Amino acid sequence: xxxxxxxxxxxxxxxxxxxxxxxxxxxxxxxxxxxxxxxxxxxxxxxxxxxxxxxxxxxxxxxxxxxxxxxxxxxxxxxxxxxxxxxxxxxxxxxxxxxxxxxxxxxxxxxxxxxxxxxxxxxxxxxxxxxxxxxxxxxxxxxxxxxxxxxxxxxxxxxxxxxxxxxxxxxxxxxxxx
Amino acid sequence: xxxxxxxxxxxxxxxxxxxxxxxxxxxxxxxxxxxxxxxxxxxxxxxxxxxxxxxxxxxxxxxxxxxxxxxxxxxxxxxxxxxxxxxxxxxxxxxxxxxxxxxxxxxxxxxxxxxxxxxxxxxxxxxxxxxxxxxxxxxxxxxxxxxxxxx
Numbered sequence: 001x002x003x004x005x006x007x008x009x010x011x012x013x014x015x016x017x018x019x020x021x022x023x024x025x026x027x028x029x030x031x032x033x034x035x036x037x038x039x040x041x042x043x044x045x046x047x048x049x050x051x052x053x054x055x056x057x058x059x060x061x062x063x064x065x066x067x068x069x070x071x072x073x074x075x076x077x078x079x080x081x082x083x084x085x086x087x088x089x090x091x092x093x094x095x096x097x098x099x100x101x102x103x104x105x106x107x108x109x110x111x112x113x114x115x116x117x118x119x120x121x122x123x124x125x126x127x128x129x130x131x132x133x134x135x136x137x138x139x140x141x142x143x144x145x146x147x148x149x150x151x152x153x154x155x156x157x158x159x160x161x162x163x164x165x166x167x168x169x170x171x172x173x174x175x176x177x178x
Numbered sequence: 179x180x181x182x183x184x185x186x187x188x189x190x191x192x193x194x195x196x197x198x199x200x201x202x203x204x205x206x207x208x209x210x211x212x213x214x215x216x217x218x219x220x221x222x223x224x225x226x227x228x229x230x231x232x233x234x235x236x237x238x239x240x241x242x243x244x245x246x247x248x249x250x251x252x253x254x255x256x257x258x259x260x261x262x263x264x265x266x267x268x269x270x271x272x273x274x275x276x277x278x279x280x281x282x283x284x285x286x287x288x289x290x291x292x293x294x295x296x297x298x299x300x301x302x303x304x305x306x307x308x309x310x311x312x313x314x315x316x317x318x319x320x321x322x323x324x325x326x327x328x329x
Binding site: 033034035038103128130134136139 | 230234257259260263
């Protein structure tokens with residue numbers, strides 16, 4: 001045996017490394033992406049007190065029978081402010097929308113909604129983040145689409161962009177409502 | 179002084195969130211140390227002061243108190259946050275190369291070293307090829323001339 005092929009070894013290693021780099025750079029691999037493991041599984045059964053005085057509790061029954069969008073929000077969260085007009089739009093499109101007010105002082109959340117408009121059919125108060133862990137969120141805002149049987153179909157771990165509503169959520173709600 | 183040591187050992191866990199039963203608390207601590215905080219850079223929720231880490235520690239303790247096994251508690255978190263929350267990734271098809279790559283590289287290196295050493299041992303010392311009888315005669319002649327010249 002000769003050591004001739006040792007001379008091509010650096011080249012072989014370079015090709016292997018270039019392959020790894022190309023894969024990592026082009027397949028939009030993101031090591032900070034938690035993913036959406038709840039998709040395809042039943043939405044957790046929660047039971048939250050209403051944010052509004054005299055409102056109804058938000059429970060797992062509130063996404064049975066009709067496709068529902070559930071949004072975690074807080075008045076202290078700037079991206080929530082940015083995505084808020086899109087929820088007003090979802091409401092005007094006739095989508096059933098519930099809110100979960102995450103780790104927020106009720107009076108501040110109510111003032112925020114009074115100022116910007118309240119698109120939510122029901123709002124559950126989650127002052128201690130219990131529903132947050134049940135839904136597997138890592139922060140606010142996060143948004144879920146739940147089908148008629150209560151199965152999670154979409155989980156976005158970021159503020160909505162107009163394209164999310166136009167190209168993803170509205171078509172998905174339409175498809176699931178058929 | 180004792181207070182300082184105790185508080186240092188407690189990491190981010192607030193005394194108020196600890197369970198009264200030391201055995202259950204120890205299980206909660208062991209699980210928390212293996213669960214990755216979802217908003218920190220590779221910190222366990224046992225070490226993290228983030229609010230979400232506090233919420234996850236509380237969920238772990240509540241489930242333990244309700245009688246969940248350690249595996250059930252981890253499964254609860256994994257169903258919501260995926261393998262991302264496991265500081266020790268599971269062994270499966272996607273992580274096989276990561277878990278086995280280093281041992282395999284070590285075994286390959288050991289094999290190549292062993293083969294190289296065996297090859298060296300079977301060769302004559304110095305690695306010079308044996309001289310043929312003609313070459314030996316010529317060498318003798320040359321050395322003879324040299325000896326003649328020195329005399």
